[in-house]
Amino acid sequence: MKPRSIALLLIITLLLASCGLKRTNPLDPIGNTEIQTPQTVSNLIIYGVSPAGADNKYVDLRWDANSSLTTDGYFVYRGLGYSASYAVVDTVFTNSCYHGSEPWHQVLPGIYWYKVSAFKDIYNDEGLYLGRLEGRLSEARPVVVPN
Amino acid sequence: MSRKITLLLLLLLAYAALAAQGEFDIRAFSDSTKYGWQDWRDRVAYRDDILERQQLLQMYEMEASPIRTTIIKSLLIPGLGQMDSNAGTKGSILLGSELLALGTAYLFWDRSQYYYHKYQQATQVEEIESYYNAAQNPRQYSLLFLGLGAVIWGYNVFDVIQTTDDYNVEVWQEIMDKYARKKVTLGPQGIGVRF
Numbered sequence: 001m002k003p004r005s006i007a008l009l010l011i012i013t014l015l016l017a018s019c020g021l022k023r024t025n026p027l028d029p030i031g032n033t034e035i036q037t038p039q040t041v042s043n044l045i046i047y048g049v050s051p052a053g054a055d056n057k058y059v060d061l062r063w064d065a066n067s068s069l070t071t072d073g074y075f076v077y078r079g080l081g082y083s084a085s086y087a088v089v090d091t092v093f094t095n096s097c098y099h100g101s102e103p104w105h106q107v108l109p110g111i112y113w114y115k116v117s118a119f120k121d122i123y124n125d126e127g128l129y130l131g132r133l134e135g136r137l138s139e140a141r142p143v144v145v146p147n
Numbered sequence: 148m149s150r151k152i153t154l155l156l157l158l159l160l161a162y163a164a165l166a167a168q169g170e171f172d173i174r175a176f177s178d179s180t181k182y183g184w185q186d187w188r189d190r191v192a193y194r195d196d197i198l199e200r201q202q203l204l205q206m207y208e209m210e211a212s213p214i215r216t217t218i219i220k221s222l223l224i225p226g227l228g229q230m231d232s233n234a235g236t237k238g239s240i241l242l243g244s245e246l247l248a249l250g251t252a253y254l255f256w257d258r259s260q261y262y263y264h265k266y267q268q269a270t271q272v273e274e275i276e277s278y279y280n281a282a283q284n285p286r287q288y289s290l291l292f293l294g295l296g297a298v299i300w301g302y303n304v305f306d307v308i309q310t311t312d313d314y315n316v317e318v319w320q321e322i323m324d325k326y327a328r329k330k331v332t333l334g335p336q337g338i339g340v341r342f
Contacts, residue, residue, distance in 0.1 A: 005305075020283065021263060021282055023279065029272065134271040136273055
């Protein structure tokens with residue numbers, strides 16, 4: 001095989017390899033530059049915890065509100081450890097969460113870690129709903145719910 | 148009137164036939180010396196030689212690999228043409244390499260598709276990014292191995308021409324060697340012995 005043919009085949013291979021994947025996810029902010037990514041939630045604090053012996057256990061969380069241009073609401077996550085897996089325990093539309101106020105909130109005595117993320121409902125130019133884009137999770141905050 | 152014309156035509160034909168007969172030189176036609184033959188023995192020897200060559204050519208055509216067939220075989224299944232041309236090891240290596248390259252390409256593509264599907268379903272910014280990155284690397288490897296497969300395939304097509312050519316030369320050489328070793332021949336003239 002001639003060196004020129006080998007070089008040609010290698011160039012074709014490299015060209016093929018350089019082809020990137022298409023960003024087909026309609027919520028992908030890189031693929032769709034019109035989308036504004038929800039800001040990361042900042043200054044998350046544990047504002048209050050139910051006292052020892054309280055019948056209704058709760059955790060009161062507060063954080064800085066994001067701009068309404070980028071955020072429609074917030075997801076509140078809870079995990080049993082800093083590096084444990086987190087699950088959404090509440091969805092709120094203000095910059096605070098009184099976790100334990102609703103019947104489906106299960107707040108039991110123990111140590112928990114909370115994180116919050118912002119979300120934005122995305123629509124296309126024709127007003128068609130594309131989905132709910134969620135931003136990055138905030139720093140985790142620990143809380144001890146006393147017995 | 149028409150009878151006269153017919154008669155005239157017949158006469159003309161008869162004359163042409165006679166004239167043609169007169170011009171044909173049978174001696175010149177049967178003169179064997181014009182081919183370099185001195186007598187009938189030379190002519191017989193020449194004929195025997197032609198017959199033997201035809202026989203060798205027939206043997207060659209039976210044993211040789213037709214280049215067009217081997218190219219088509221190698222185009223369809225890399226290495227198959229080489230196997231047909233008595234280069235089994237080379238054919239197996241080419242086929243194995245091709246299967247390995249394509250198999251690896253498929254595995255990487257499959258892994259890439261797994262993450263790409265997750266990317267398409269993701270709604271969280273971090274997940275979107277991480278799944279996209281996780282899908283992209285195997286996709287590039289997949290394309291690289293696919294390219295390697297294409298290179299092997301291309302080389303295989305080039306090589307089958309050379310291999311078939313070499314094989315056919317070898318076949319012809321073997322036939323010639325066998326013919327040269329054949330000391331006793333049976334022909335129309337009887338049994339011949341070559342020393």
